Amino acid sequence: MxxxxxxxxxxxxxxxxxxxxxxxxxxxxxxxxxxxxxxxxxxxxxxxxxxxxxxxxxxxxxxxxxxxxxxxxxxxxxxxxxxxxxxxxxxxxxxxxxxxxxxxxxxxxxxxxxxxxxxxxxxxxxxxxxxxxxxxxxxxxxxxxxxxxxxxxxxxxxxxxxxxxxxxxxxxxxxxxxxxxxxxxxxxxxxxxxxxxxxxxxxxxxxxxxxxxxxxxxxxxxxxxxxxxxxxxxxxxxxxxxxxxxxxxxxxxxxxxAGQEVATDSLRLATLRDKLEKGLMALPATFVNGMGTARLPNVSNIAFKHLKADQVMVSVPDIALASGSACVSGTRDPSHVLKAMGLSDADAHASIRFSLGRFNTPADIRACVAQVTASVSKLRAASPIWQLHESGLVN
Structure with missing residues (x-):
């Protein structure tokens, strides 16, 4: 592994x-x-x-x-x-x-x-x-x-x-x-x-x-x-x-x-997070939840429309990701946070949280972008609803 x-x-x-x-x-x-x-x-x-x-x-x-x-x-x-x-x-x-x-x-x-x-x-x-x-x-x-x-x-x-x-x-x-x-x-x-x-x-x-x-x-x-x-x-x-x-x-x-390193850690993590988002946002029908307001430097919550977050996460077993808060992990309900932000159930279920940390490297981010991109593309290619989206029949 x-x-x-x-x-x-x-x-x-x-x-x-x-x-x-x-x-x-x-x-x-x-x-x-x-x-x-x-x-x-x-x-x-x-x-x-x-x-x-x-x-x-x-x-x-x-x-x-x-x-x-x-x-x-x-x-x-x-x-x-x-x-x-x-x-x-x-x-x-x-x-x-x-x-x-x-x-x-x-x-x-x-x-x-x-x-x-x-x-x-x-x-x-x-x-x-x-x-x-x-x-x-x-x-x-x-x-x-x-x-x-x-x-x-x-x-x-x-x-x-x-x-x-x-x-x-x-x-x-x-x-x-x-x-x-x-x-x-x-x-x-x-x-x-x-x-x-x-x-x-x-x-x-x-x-x-x-x-x-x-x-x-x-x-x-x-x-x-x-x-x-x-x-x-x-x-x-x-x-x-x-x-x-x-x-x-x-x-x-x-x-x-943390007090000694917060400034340098935050700057480094923001740089890595931005690279992650730039790479994954190249995928169509993909958006960052909360991107238009002030955010932590290490977090990106990304919706991959017309997919289930669980599908994507299972298909990249060498990356530890989450579809919401750890305290509600395992529930089938959509995230209460994303629902409060106005997302549909489908888009909430399609969202994955990427939260970076002190020990992540640029190589981690490159590998994550490559694996998630390949996973999303493969899953969508096999999805009937994605074909309808490509045909313009669904948003």
Missing amino acids: DRLIYLDNNATTPLDPRVLEAMMPYLTTQFANASSVTHRAGRTAAAAVENAREQVASFIGASSKEITFTSGATEAINMVLKGVFERYRTKGRHFITCQTEHKAVLDTFAYLEKRGAEVTYLPVSREGALDLKGLEAAIRPDTVLVALMHANNETGVLHPVQDIAKITASHDVLFFCDATQAAGKVPINVGEIAIDLLCLSAHKLYGPKGVGALYVRRRRKRIQTGVLLHGGSQENKLRAGTLNVPGIVGFGEAAAL
Whole structure:
């Protein structure tokens, strides 16, 4: 078998060898519980956790006191949305989000709606862009929180988080931002943008799985979130349980590396992504979803009309691709993100996400373009509907 060309980095990234090196002592000889500070081994583990906290905080322009480690972004999302719903009932029960949010947000809001929350789901344009006037108009006196992601996981479309933060701050409404996909690909500085709460996952930026972080702003106002896990005073008394020291150390190293390399990584990935799109857009009846708006530098979501994405992906077994978010992989429903952008079911099912990463090379892109082009051409040649398209009988 040929070497796998991994282009599913939005699902998860490979562990950077430098991150693994930083983790190894805490997987082997430095195995102590970070809460066992009565002895030297425990204090060593605790110091490693606090160093990682500083690294993650520095990565997003925060204070270390504003960082709580979690098992990942999904846990942080649940902690924030459920906690704010419970803690801010006296102000109101109205929340605002977007139709293209990650399922971790949408499913949590569906849960809260059954318990009395009112949620406004903002639409997007054909390119996946948010209407800021529509956002401001949706804010009510009883609105407590706006939950909008920084970058979409399927299309890479970026929301204007600085403008969103200005709107929410002017209305004294909390702004919670899922920055899971944006972290390490575009700069994030919560010291310059009035984001109140933000979540990250290490495995999206070449760190280990099973660890993430929640940022809760302390400098502007006191923000109350829920306690999801009881049973101890770890992590600002917000999350009980023995700390995942190796994972946290890895997260810290991954964040430090991402902070150092984000500019060069982004430029290189944008160049590769543009070459990928130029090559594949030479195919007829092919288009990029979200191309007309600001996007992450590493993502391209491409529709190959009159085909099924699964057909194409099966026919290129040496390339790792995705037809949507990893969290809904295996479902037969069309992508809720692409449907919200106005795509037909057929075009949504024909769309493939290419998400590039730190270890991809120009040779990977050339091979991908060649193999996908050959696959699409062969599949279309055998397709009756494509023959109708060629005859001008269908669009």
